[in-house]
Amino acid sequence: VDIYVGDPNYDFENSINTARLATLDYLKLTGGTLSGALKMANNVLIEGYKPDGHGMGLVKVSTSGNAEFGDASANAFIKGKEFKHYDGTDSFTVLTTKHYGTAIYKKKDVDDNFVKKTEVDQLGFPYSKVEAAADWNTFTTQGAIEINFDGGANNPPRSHKQGMLIVMNFGKGKMIDQTFHAFNGETYHRMFMADKWKSWGRVQTSLNSRLKLWSANGGNEVYVE
Known part of the structure; x- marks a missing residue:
């Protein structure tokens, strides 16, 4: 070690021969290249600083022997061309919201395009029951509806309140088919198309006791007593 005595131009740190320090196994504070692995004691963090000067954990090996990345006080971002997981043998792509519509579906897309298992019967139609009078124009969701009420706006000219309404919806509401099977055997049908209910x-x-025939002047029922 070269020590400079009596020269005010040299302080204690500068008195050490910097040429010799360069050959020692120490990493400079300004950075450098390690020739071996960086090993930290168990449960000791490698940290960084936030813009406000507070420290933030980046990575460590926990006391349970697991690798932990990130800090609970901040979001964690992994930057790369594609996010993959490697199990030691094979690599797999990790699915994220980027894969909506391809590998995975949003909840709304699932609700719009699939029927819940609990709502599907043998025919593949969801079942529901309506007991309070409602506008029949609102029955547009595909499925089988048990009707148990009288009247309701735009209802068929039925003589029995109970029955099964089958609704088929095509083109997300562009065409709707309604067929009502009354409990007394009557069947009524109509459809929605070109933005209008027929x-x-x-x-x-x-099972019908009367047959109604239609002409340009109206309709008449033909029946046998």
């Missing part, structure tokens, strides 16, 4: 029509079946 009139209800009764489907003739062997």
Whole structure:
């Protein structure tokens, strides 16, 4: 070690031969290159500083032997071309919100395009029951509806309140088909198309006692006493 005595131009730190320090196994505060692994004691953090000067944990090996990344006080961002997981043998792409619509679906997309298992019966139609009078124009969700009320706006000219309404929806509401099977055997049908509901029509079946025939002057019922 060279020590300079009596020269005010040299302080204690500068009195050490810097040429010799360069050959020692120490990393400069200004940075440098390590030739070996950087090893930290267990549960000791490698830290960085936030803009406000507070320290923030970056990575450590926990007391349970797991690698921990990030700090609970801040968001963690991993920057790269693609986010992958490697299990020691194979690598796998980690799915994120970037994969919405391709590998995974948003909840709204699932609700709009799939039926819950609990709502699906043998025919694949969700079941519901309505007992309070409602506007029949509002029954647009595809499925089978048990109707148990009289009246309601835009209802079919039925003579029995109970029955099953089957709704089929195509093109997200562009075309809607409604078929109502009354509990007394009557069947009525109508459809929605070109932004307009069509009139209800009764489907003739062997259970109907009257047959209604239509002409340009109106309709008449034909029946046998």
